[in-house]
Amino acid sequence: DTAVSQTPKYLVTQxxxxxxxxxxxxxxxxxxxxxxxDSKKFxxxxxxxxxxxxxxxxxxxxxxxxxxxxxxxxxxxxxxxELGDSAVYFCASSQDQYSGANVLTFGAGSRLTVL
Amino acid sequence: GENVEQHPxxxxxxxxxSAVIKCTYSxxxxxxxxxxxxxxxxxxxxxxxxxxxxxxxxxQRIAVTLNKTAKHFSLHIxxxQPEDSAVYFCAARTPGGGGFKTIFGAGTRLFVKA
Numbered sequence: 001d002t003a004v005s006q007t008p009k010y011l012v013t014q015x016x017x018x019x020x021x022x023x024x025x026x027x028x029x030x031x032x033x034x035x036x037x038d039s040k041k042f043x044x045x046x047x048x049x050x051x052x053x054x055x056x057x058x059x060x061x062x063x064x065x066x067x068x069x070x071x072x073x074x075x076x077x078x079x080x081x082e083l084g085d086s087a088v089y090f091c092a093s094s095q096d097q098y099s100g101a102n103v104l105t106f107g108a109g110s111r112l113t114v115l
Numbered sequence: 116g117e118n119v120e121q122h123p124x125x126x127x128x129x130x131x132x133s134a135v136i137k138c139t140y141s142x143x144x145x146x147x148x149x150x151x152x153x154x155x156x157x158x159x160x161x162x163x164x165x166x167x168x169x170x171x172x173x174x175q176r177i178a179v180t181l182n183k184t185a186k187h188f189s190l191h192i193x194x195x196q197p198e199d200s201a202v203y204f205c206a207a208r209t210p211g212g213g214g215f216k217t218i219f220g221a222g223t224r225l226f227v228k229a
Binding site: 042102 | 128134135147149151157158161162166180182204208211212214215216217218221222224228
């Protein structure tokens, strides 16, 4: 029973297109995140939501629009895709963001390739 | 904002030897320091963590130390095995932007040679 699941696992698309990645967690966690991992493996936080509310937006371009319909779901929509958007996007969740040990549980990742 | 630096970027050891990965952080308000292991093509997974009020923590072959004064923390793996080969990330949890966020180091690729 997957704790954090994201779809699709692979996404190949042309520059200029719009695409979405979906994420769901069944852990009952309050906080969800999107991280971007580039080709050099660097993991960078993009967004954080706590109980459907946006908490962190790490100066991500407006082309990226997250949406959290409820605390178990956090989706990422990307408009006008650029070559530099190619990366693995990881969804993650944590119990909340205030507890002392803020353990992140990651999804399997969605590899986006922009041609 | 918080900056986490991690060294070395690549580490190659012989099976059975020890491996040490070091990290520094910049924000004295950071209060929680997890370490994640990412195997090839897989998701990062927590292997050990330490809170800011603790200096050392051990779990079987892995241990983490924290020096708050110097803003250093390190991961120690003893008796390395080939299955320890992976990318290891240190991280720091820091306040910012109305909440808390986990900032990752750049990663260390560990190779354990049989």
